[in-house]
Amino acid sequence: MSETTQSGFIAHLVELRDRLMRALFSILVVFLALAYFANDIYAFVADPLVAKLPSNATMIATDVTAPFFAPFKLTLFVSLFLAIPFILHQLWSFIAPGLYQHEKRLLMPILAASVLLFYGGIAFCYFMVLPIILGFFTSVGPEMMTLSPDISSYLDFALKMFFAFGLAFEIPVAIMLLCWSGATTTQSLREKRPYIVVGAFVVAMFLTPPDVLSQTLLAVPMLLLFELGLILAAFYTKPTQQEE
Template identity: 60%
Template sequence: MSSTPHSQQTSPPEQQEMPLIEHLLELRNRLLKMVLAVVICFAAIYPFANELYLLLSQPLRDLLPEGQTMIATDITSPFFAPLKLALVLAVFAAIPVILYQLWSFVAPGLYAHEKRLAFPLLFTSVLLFYAGAAFAYFVVFPLVFGFFTAIGPDGIVELPDISSYLNFVLKMFFAFGVAFEIPIATVLLILTGATTPQDLASKRPYVVVACFVIGMMLTPPDIISQTLLAVPMWILFEFGIIFGRLAHRDKGAEDEPEA
C-alpha cells in the first residue's frame, strides 16, 4: 500500500520556484504600491492639516485656563507641525493597504491553514492598533492633561509648544497602538509553538510586573498614564491567552492524522 510523502501532502499548492530577480521585482512593485497609498492619503489629508491639529490638541486646549493658548517657539513650527501630523496620519490611514500588500507578497508561500489564520490576524491587528490610538485620545489624554495642568505651581503660566505637544501625543499613540497588539503577539507565539497557553498563564505575575515596567518606560512620569497603559496591556494579555487556547485547539485538531 503506497503512501504520499508528508512533504507533498502539506506543500502549498501555489508555491513555485521563482528566480531571485522575480522575487525582487515583486517586492519592488508591492513597496511602490505602499508608497503610493501613503502619498494618496497624504494628498487627501494635508489640506485639512491645520483643522486636524486643532482637533488633536483639543484635549489639552480645553483644560488650559481662559485666555491661555498654545504657542510656537520655532518660526517654522506652524508649518512643520501640521505637515508632520498629516504625514503620520497618512501612514496610519494607509496601514490596511500596506498590510494587504505584505499579505499578497507572502501568501503564495503559505499553507492553506496558515492563510486561514493570517488574514484574520492581520485584520484584527489593524483594528487593535486603531483602538489603542482611540483609547489614548478619548480616555488617556483628558486624564493625563488634567493631571499636568492641575499640579503646576501658582503663578506659572502654562503655554505648551505645538511641536512638543505633537511629539508627545504621537509617542502616546504609538505606545498604546503597539500595546493593543498584545493579543496578536500572544496568539502568534502559541501558534508557532514558542510557548503554550498553560505556560503563559503560569507566568501571569511576571507579565503584570512587565506591563507596569513598560508603562513606566513609554508614558510620562505619572502614575495615571502608567496605570492606564499597564492595565489594558494586562487585560489584552488575558484575551490573548483565551484566543490562543482556541487557536491552539483548532491547530491540534488539524494536525491529527486521518483515520
C-alpha cells in the same frame, strides 16, 4: 545557486520592491488628500489639551517654522496610520502564496484584528487617556505659572502616546501568534503571569512619559489585553504535521 533558483529569488525581490512602492504611494495619496486639512487635523488632535487649558492660556510656537511644519508632520503620520490596511494587504499578498490553506484561514482574522486593535488603541488613548493625563498635568503646579504648551512638543507627546497605545493593543495578536507557532502555550503564559505583570509596568515606563499616571493607564489595559489574548489563543494551536 542554480540559475532557476537565482531567477526565482530575483523575481521575489522585484515583487517585494513593487509592493513597497505601492505602499509608499498609498501613503503619499492619502497625504495629498489630507494636506489641505492639516491645520484642522492638528486642531482635532490638540483639542484634549486645549479643553484643559485655563481660560487665559493658549498654545504657542517657540520655533518660527513650527506653525507650518507641525501640522504637516502630524498629517504625514495620520496618512501612515490610515494607509495601514493597504500596507498590510500588500504584505499579505506577498507572503500568502507561500502559506498552506489552513494557515491562510488562521492568519487572515489575525491580520484584520491587528488593524482594528491598533486603531482601537489610538482611539482609547485620544478619548480616554489624554483627557485624564492632560487634565492632571494642567491642574497642578504653582498658581503664578502661566501654562503655554509648545505645539511641536505637544505633537511629539501625542504621537508617542498614540504609538504606545496602538502597539500595546496588539498584545492579543502577539499571544495568538506565539501559541499558534508553538513558541509557547497558554498554560505556560498563565504560570508566568506575575512576571508579565511586572513586565507590563516596565514596558509602560519606557513607552510613556515619566509619571505614574501615564504608566498605569497603559499597563492596566496591557494586562487586560493579555488576559484576552489567553482566551483567544485557545483557538490557535500549532498545526500538526498531518494537517500540513
